[in-house]
Amino acid sequence: MTPLVSISDLKVAFDGTHVLHGIDLDISKGEAVGLVGESGSGKSVTWLAALGLLPAKAKVAGSVQLEGRELLGASGAVLDSVRGRRVAMIFQDPASALNPVLTIRRQLCESLALHRGLRGEAARIEALRLLDLVGIPDAPRRLSAYPHEFSGGQVQRIMIAMALAGQPDLLIADEPTTALDATIQAQILDLLSAIRREFNMAMVLISHDLGVVAENCDRVCVMYAGRIVERAPASRLFDDPWHPYAQGLIGALPPLDGVRRRLQAIPGTVPDPRALPSGCAFAPRCSFAGDGCHAGVPPLAPFEPDRAVACLRPQRVPVGLAAE
Amino acid sequence: MLRYFAIRLSRALLTIALVVTFAFIVLRLSGDPALMIMGPEAPPEVIAAFRKAWGLDHPIWVQYLDYFKAIGQGELGRSMRDGRPAIQLVLERIPATLALTIPAFLMKVLLGIPAGIYAALHRGSAIDRAVMITAVAGFTVPSFVLALLLVLIFAVQLGWLPSGGQDSWRHAILPIVTLGFGGAAVLARFTRSAMLEILGQPYIRTASAKGVPWRRVITDHALPNAAIPTVTILGFMVGSLIAGAVVVESVFSWPGVGRLLVVAVANRDLAVVQCILLLVAMTMVTSNLIVDFLYGLLDPRLRSKGAEA
Numbered sequence: 001m002t003p004l005v006s007i008s009d010l011k012v013a014f015d016g017t018h019v020l021h022g023i024d025l026d027i028s029k030g031e032a033v034g035l036v037g038e039s040g041s042g043k044s045v046t047w048l049a050a051l052g053l054l055p056a057k058a059k060v061a062g063s064v065q066l067e068g069r070e071l072l073g074a075s076g077a078v079l080d081s082v083r084g085r086r087v088a089m090i091f092q093d094p095a096s097a098l099n100p101v102l103t104i105r106r107q108l109c110e111s112l113a114l115h116r117g118l119r120g121e122a123a124r125i126e127a128l129r130l131l132d133l134v135g136i137p138d139a140p141r142r143l144s145a146y147p148h149e150f151s152g153g154q155v156q157r158i159m160i161a162m163a164l165a166g167q168p169d170l171l172i173a174d175e176p177t178t179a180l181d182a183t184i185q186a187q188i189l190d191l192l193s194a195i196r197r198e199f200n201m202a203m204v205l206i207s208h209d210l211g212v213v214a215e216n217c218d219r220v221c222v223m224y225a226g227r228i229v230e231r232a233p234a235s236r237l238f239d240d241p242w243h244p245y246a247q248g249l250i251g252a253l254p255p256l257d258g259v260r261r262r263l264q265a266i267p268g269t270v271p272d273p274r275a276l277p278s279g280c281a282f283a284p285r286c287s288f289a290g291d292g293c294h295a296g297v298p299p300l301a302p303f304e305p306d307r308a309v310a311c312l313r314p315q316r317v318p319v320g321l322a323a324e
Numbered sequence: 325m326l327r328y329f330a331i332r333l334s335r336a337l338l339t340i341a342l343v344v345t346f347a348f349i350v351l352r353l354s355g356d357p358a359l360m361i362m363g364p365e366a367p368p369e370v371i372a373a374f375r376k377a378w379g380l381d382h383p384i385w386v387q388y389l390d391y392f393k394a395i396g397q398g399e400l401g402r403s404m405r406d407g408r409p410a411i412q413l414v415l416e417r418i419p420a421t422l423a424l425t426i427p428a429f430l431m432k433v434l435l436g437i438p439a440g441i442y443a444a445l446h447r448g449s450a451i452d453r454a455v456m457i458t459a460v461a462g463f464t465v466p467s468f469v470l471a472l473l474l475v476l477i478f479a480v481q482l483g484w485l486p487s488g489g490q491d492s493w494r495h496a497i498l499p500i501v502t503l504g505f506g507g508a509a510v511l512a513r514f515t516r517s518a519m520l521e522i523l524g525q526p527y528i529r530t531a532s533a534k535g536v537p538w539r540r541v542i543t544d545h546a547l548p549n550a551a552i553p554t555v556t557i558l559g560f561m562v563g564s565l566i567a568g569a570v571v572v573e574s575v576f577s578w579p580g581v582g583r584l585l586v587v588a589v590a591n592r593d594l595a596v597v598q599c600i601l602l603l604v605a606m607t608m609v610t611s612n613l614i615v616d617f618l619y620g621l622l623d624p625r626l627r628s629k630g631a632e633a
């Protein structure tokens with residue numbers, strides 16, 4: 001079966017600085033994939049590049065195919081028919097992601113007109129249905145309100161409603177809950193999961209929070225310095241991370257049950273993309289690194305059918321023991 | 325909402341009062357109108373009679389109160405030079421000034437705004453750089469230098485247009501271009517930076533991610549937002565329609581309000597100067613009120629704040 005979206009060897013450079021070094025990633029229909037990593041690891045850039053949303057100065061190379069159709073270098077008309085209609089995207093800071101001078105109705109109906117040809121009363125009824133679906137109370141009255149009249153969580157719900165307006169096959173949720181209160185975060189994630197199940201929509205959940213991803217995704221890709229360093233089913237990654245960086249991320253999380261232990265911080269900081277180390281980008285921070293790690297970049301090698309890791313010394317020791 | 329406007333309005337009236345007071349003080353500190361108009365050789369009894377006739381023999385604070393009382397009654401005084409009501413002298417000159425400033429305003433808007441938008445949309449291109457260089461030149465070169473330059477080229481060298489006077493529409497071209505160019509430059513730069521700022525906003529990316537075609541992202545999403553800061557500059561330009569041409573009118577000997585002001589100041593024709601300043605203050609304040617009102621229309625965030633206030 002061909003994947004819904006197939007990204008291969010995607011590279012991005014800004015002003016000669018490479019920020020993505022060849023990403024390979026397939027998204028199947030209806031699947032939920034998490035992208036985790038620290039800020040600057042290239043999670044968002046991957047999808048902004050795939051949809052042609054990066055500024056013109058960004059140099060993008062590689063291939064992004066939607067059901068076999070190439071998106072990189074595609075015309076504006078082709079991209080406009082994909083964005084919102086096939087692949088929708090929601091962003092981190094909902095308060096600034098909606099146009100402040102246009103009513104919610106105008107912004108919702110714009111999507112409905114573009115992708116489903118709905119206008120006038122038909123568009124209004126559908127907009128009401130969508131607002132109701134994402135849990136905005138008193139929708140008929142609030143349709144004529146402006147974004148600043150809603151709370152952060154409500155605006156993110158409206159963003160989700162807008163993303164659903166085109167009935168997309170894939171929703172890219174770029175840090176959808178980072179700017180929200182902890183209690184609202186859970187509500188938004190529940191809403192996303194419910195909607196995904198209801199419409200059998202694929203989802204890419206971009207987050208720096210491994211916990212959020214583990215609970216909501218089937219598969220997880222861990223990114224570091226513009227590369228995918230580990231790819232695994234969510235449950236297995238959480239129980240048994242192989243890449244020392246993934247181990248570090250999980251070690252930095254408090255355990256949900258069992259003995260309380262000291263949280264492990266990863267020493268050092270993310271390398272500057274202008275001055276990456278010669279070999280594995282994580283080697284300088286890695287306590288398992290050997291001479292070979294500094295010699296060359298390890299490829300993302302499949303060790304098991306559904307698992308791959310880009311590490312010369314993958315650590316197959318359960319994290320609980322490693323922490324002792 | 326009503327309180328919001330009441331506050332704005334009282335602030336506007338206060339501004340006018342301050343301008344009038346300031347003008348009153350400066351004009352009386354900077355020279356004796358009796359001496360200026362009668363001449364230094366005039367006999368002392370003539371000077372004294374002039375002072376008495378115009379109320380200049382009263383203490384300055386009495387003159388000030390009298391002046392305010394007169395304004396309150398709609399009486400703006402008479403010209404000390406020819407005895408006609410000051411307001412009449414000023415009103416006579418307004419059409420000539422507007423004949424320059426309105427076309428110049430249109431030139432600013434029709435040239436400056438599209439140039440700024442185009443430059444922002446093609447940031448870094450040759451046209452963007454050309455627009456920016458012209459714009460910097462436009463507002464760093466003082467208007468009298470530009471005026472003289474245009475006269476040199478088009479009147480003296482090429483002989484296409486007259487260098488001064490008010491006999492035909494051809495006389496208006498150089499003054500209008502001089503006025504319009506500088507304003508267009510300011511507006512182009514301002515529009516460009518407003519537009520660039522808006523284009524970097526997350527909601528522009530949202531609109532693109534929604535599948536809105538780029539052209540409509542600009543017209544439907546970017547322009548309504550970029551209009552908000554641009555309105556400020558436009559308001560300022562509307563406010564200077566009456567008195568924004570002082571230098572240019574002098575250079576091109578165009579008989580408008582600006583030249584009347586220069587002559588009246590030189591002669592210490594107090595009533596005329598004060599009348600013009602009052603008029604200028606009122607147009608400025610009115611255009612500021614209009615700008616405040618437009619802000620409310622353009623920006624729903626301010627509208628709800630205004631409603632709370």
